[in-house]
Amino acid sequence: MPAQRSSSAVAVSATVLLWVGFVVVHLWVSWLAIHGPHLPLGDVVNQYHGWVADGLAGNGWVGLDRVWVYPTLALAPLLFSAALGLAAYVHVWLVLVAVLDAVAFAVLTRGGTRRRALGWWWLAFLVLLGPIAVGRLDSITVPIALVGLLLVSRRPALAAVLLTVGTWIKVWPVALVGAVLISERRWMRILVSVLATSVAVVLLAFVFGGTSAAIFGFVGQQTSRGLQVEAPVSTWWLWLEALHVPGVSTQYDVAINTFQIHGPGTVVAAAVMTPVQLVILVGVVLLGWRARHRGVPSTSILGPLALGLTAALIVGNKVGSPQYVTWLAVVVLAGFVLARDGGPSFVLPGVLTLAIAGLTQVVYPFHYDGLLLAHPGMVLVITLRNALLVALLVVAAVQLWRLDGRRLDGPRLDGPRADRPRGRSAGATSAPVGG
Structure with a gap:
């Protein structure tokens, strides 16, 4: 029993240290994103903020009634970042990225020493990549896609939904959808989830006043x-x-x-x-x-x-x-x-x-x-x-x-x-x- 308690205490300490590392790393890259050279948050400050401001001013919404370079669902994190007002846009964006990363981090590191080691690898990756890791729409899709891939074998339908949502924010997760469909023997269940999620996104866009040209315009941009x-x-x-x-x-x-x-x-x-x-x-x-x-x-x-x-x-x-x-x-x-x-x-x-x-x-x-x-x-x-x-x-x-x-x-x-x-x-x- 004492040995078991000692082992449990070590595991708890290692987990606490890992999460301290998570907080420190995200504070560091967020600080660099705000204060670093060449405005790493330039897209957030100038593009995302501007698109939302235009929409609120009645000039039309990108992805709904204005053709956009991104899929329609990318508008969701942009709008969420304006929840506390446009003056707090950047800070809400960074908090949103950190929260999504935290969810993915929890899923990734659950399961013992080896999983915690993967958590440290991810933190090292973030430090090495720097502020660009939190300053683009890709920062939203990365944790969503990661959780999706990690759930493929146990929850294929849910994994397909997450990967499809990521694709409707920034197209690149479609590669992961393709990889799952090719490798998995339960590909039909996954394909149904992918199609159902895509239909739901498109219908939701139409409900909010979207046009076909704007919703699908990203394809040729x-x-x-x-x-x-x-x-x-x-x-x-x-x-x-x-x-x-x-x-x-x-x-x-x-x-x-x-x-x-x-x-x-x-x-x-x-x-x-x-x-x-x-x-x-x-x-x-x-x-x-x-x-x-x-x-x-x-x-x-x-x-x-x-x-x-x-x-x-x-x-x-x-x-x-x-x-x-x-x-x-x-x-x-x-x-x-x-x-x-x-x-x-x-x-x-x-x-x-x-x-x-x-x-x-x-x-x-x-x-x-x-x-x-x-x-x-x-x-x-x-x-x-x-x-x-x-x-x-x-x-x-x-x-x-x-x-x-x-x-x-x-x-x-x-x-x-x-x-x-x-x-x-x-x-x-x-x-x-x-x-």
Whole structure:
């Protein structure tokens, strides 16, 4: 008994320390978001606040009766942040992000020492990535998507609802929806939840006066954009600019509030990146299907497949905003959890993602001027960051390629009960993932 009490006291102390770390880290990144260089909360202050102010002034609501770059449900956190008035908008936003993160953190770290270690990994990721982790709509979708992935095996319908809600806030979680549908044998139940949630969101938007053009307008909003300076595809032209090649320059686009790189071939590159991204995504999907049809359990497929699809969205994207790196935390954390249930090791993706986060913060917000001026040092940093993103995609593809249900050390696929590790009862099918 004394030994048990001692062990329990240690666990409680470790949990308290972890939550103290959570509070300290969120206070730190929130402080940096408010006081850091290059206004890391620029989108919140100038865009989100402005859209809500316009709506309240009777000038129409983005996503409802005005075409918007984001899906309609993104309006919900924007409106919530105005709950205490527009003067408190930024602070309410930061509190909202912290509360959502706290819920996801509680779900993630529940379950012993190993889960607490994952909590520390997430905190390290936030410190390395810096203020961008709390300063964009992605900050809202990350905790929602993380909880969704962690609940897939135990509560597939609820997980599908959460992932779909995340998709209707910021499109990227659709990659996770795709990964779940491909890997899970209960895909029909999940698909029904996805469709039902989407229908509910659309009907709700119509009830509040939305128009079809505004509700679905986000679908085509990204296609006309040029090459954003941080995007992996822009690396070549950044080096040309750093070497002072005539005709290559970085320019600010007022209409979309971002810096784009211009030069010989950039228009063509911008035009082909969408189909290139599609090809990469299809390639990753085919690897996932291959693993499934080779008898690989869903718990072994989901981690690398979600990582591969998410990395493909970033690597093949002509936008490449720094907040996209926040997506990686979701798939890496879920991958670590799934690794315990027979999935591939996520140690290498975890290390690469921490390095990507640190390099991203070096560029934005602290040395963004250097990147915009194509300073060779900053171009080198962004080159390393982008190379690691490509490496992460390659790692995911290799993991998927190596999956084989006939040679797995973990549970094998064996008929309709294939996803259940041997020796477990039906009621304990997937506790490690959801617990």
